[in-house]
Amino acid sequence: MHNSPEMPLDPLQVEANVVADLPKVVLHDHLTGGMRPSTLIELAAQAGYDGLPSDDPEEVARWFVEAGTAGSLPGHLEAFAHTTAVTQTAESLTRVAREAVEDLAGDRVVYAELRIAPELHVDGGLSMQEVVDAVVEGLSQGERAAGEAGHDITARLILSAMRDRDRTVEVAQLLVDNLPDNTDHDYVVAFDLAGPEEGNSPGRHAEAFALLRDNLAPVTIHAGEGAGLESVRAAVVAGANRIGHGPRVFEDLSASMDGIELQRLSGHIRDRRIPLELCPTSNVQTGIVDAIADHPFPLLDDLGFTCTVNTGSRLLSGTTMTREMMILVEVFDYGYTELFQLTCNAIESAFADLPTRERILDTLIYPPYLELTDQDGDGEIDPCEDEQPTIG
Numbered sequence: 001m002h003n004s005p006e007m008p009l010d011p012l013q014v015e016a017n018v019v020a021d022l023p024k025v026v027l028h029d030h031l032t033g034g035m036r037p038s039t040l041i042e043l044a045a046q047a048g049y050d051g052l053p054s055d056d057p058e059e060v061a062r063w064f065v066e067a068g069t070a071g072s073l074p075g076h077l078e079a080f081a082h083t084t085a086v087t088q089t090a091e092s093l094t095r096v097a098r099e100a101v102e103d104l105a106g107d108r109v110v111y112a113e114l115r116i117a118p119e120l121h122v123d124g125g126l127s128m129q130e131v132v133d134a135v136v137e138g139l140s141q142g143e144r145a146a147g148e149a150g151h152d153i154t155a156r157l158i159l160s161a162m163r164d165r166d167r168t169v170e171v172a173q174l175l176v177d178n179l180p181d182n183t184d185h186d187y188v189v190a191f192d193l194a195g196p197e198e199g200n201s202p203g204r205h206a207e208a209f210a211l212l213r214d215n216l217a218p219v220t221i222h223a224g225e226g227a228g229l230e231s232v233r234a235a236v237v238a239g240a241n242r243i244g245h246g247p248r249v250f251e252d253l254s255a256s257m258d259g260i261e262l263q264r265l266s267g268h269i270r271d272r273r274i275p276l277e278l279c280p281t282s283n284v285q286t287g288i289v290d291a292i293a294d295h296p297f298p299l300l301d302d303l304g305f306t307c308t309v310n311t312g313s314r315l316l317s318g319t320t321m322t323r324e325m326m327i328l329v330e331v332f333d334y335g336y337t338e339l340f341q342l343t344c345n346a347i348e349s350a351f352a353d354l355p356t357r358e359r360i361l362d363t364l365i366y367p368p369y370l371e372l373t374d375q376d377g378d379g380e381i382d383p384c385e386d387e388q389p390t391i392g
Contacts, residue, residue: 065318
């Protein structure tokens with residue numbers, strides 16, 4: 001990783017087809033923001049929904065990327081109205097969840113945390129618990145289907161509450177009720193606060209966060225995407241274990257003759273190793289930066305922040321984990337060493353239990369990277385944990 005001074009430069013030329021086959025971990029992926037265009041069209045027909053711009057999958061895909069590139073978070077979020085409208089039944093939610101796991105597994109994702117806001121899927125008569133049950137069933141089906149296709153993937157679910165609505169306490173309780181200790185499965189792992197940041201601080205939802213703390217429930221909060229440092233600070237104060245997006249933490253950096261210096265908030269996030277769920281393509285679409293080349297990803301990485309790379313909304317961003325990784329390769333000259341470390345960062349920051357993380361790391365992540373670098377014999381990739389052998 002850039003913040004590992006003893007790390008030699010990666011001697012291997014990074015190739016897209018190799019990256020496509022490397023194990024990946026995604027922590028920030030919106031379930032209804034990653035639907036297949038063909039599925040969206042079919043579900044719209046079944047629901048009698050006529051709001052889609054076209055019934056041609058390619059045109060729908062292009063439209064969503066254009067709509068996602070709204071230049072602001074509220075504009076970006078408007079596109080979700082279409083995907084939400086067609087996922088108001090248990091059958092549609094199960095299908096979308098199953099296909100998401102299959103698609104991610106096809107991109108060689110070995111661990112995925114998908115997120116959904118249950119309160120947005122009750123207009124058809126489902127309860128929020130029924131929404132969760134339907135998605136969990138889809139994740140389970142997706143894991144089995146991926147396994148049959150030869151891909152080992154573990155899927156988990158994050159429940160999002162909308163920060164501009166008044167059901168955060170209900171969603172927090174729903175999360176608590178569905179944590180592994182309180183149910184017969186281990187799919188539901190964390191709470192997320194999502195939606196428009198401006199004017200909707202986590203501080204407005206103190207009761208929900210108190211409930212989550214009392215029940216030792218993991219929390220991630222969208223921050224530093226639609227608003228600046230005040231949003232990031234509020235997320236940290238509320239107890240976020242991870243920051244959803246968070247690139248605008250760079251606004252808390254200052255430059256002097258001595259170099260880049262971290263201020264109080266940025267220093268706290270780095271030193272406490274609060275992970276950033278960065279989504280480069282999405283961050284450009286929402287107007288945080290004008291172009292990928294301006295993204296602070298490599299700067300934050302160099303400074304020692306716990307960075308992870310994610311898809312965000314695959315449909316709206318027209319992206320995959322392979323594409324997001326290749327952006328880092330092509331724009332910021334990342335090598336296999338850096339991609340390996342980002343993958344380690346992600347699995348170590350996952351909300352799954354430690355045995356699950358260790359199994360994935362030891363059996364699914366290490367071996368392909370060992371094989372990759374052994375073919376060259378010159379480069380070294382520092383392991384995620386000291387007790388693991390050096391890759392070389």
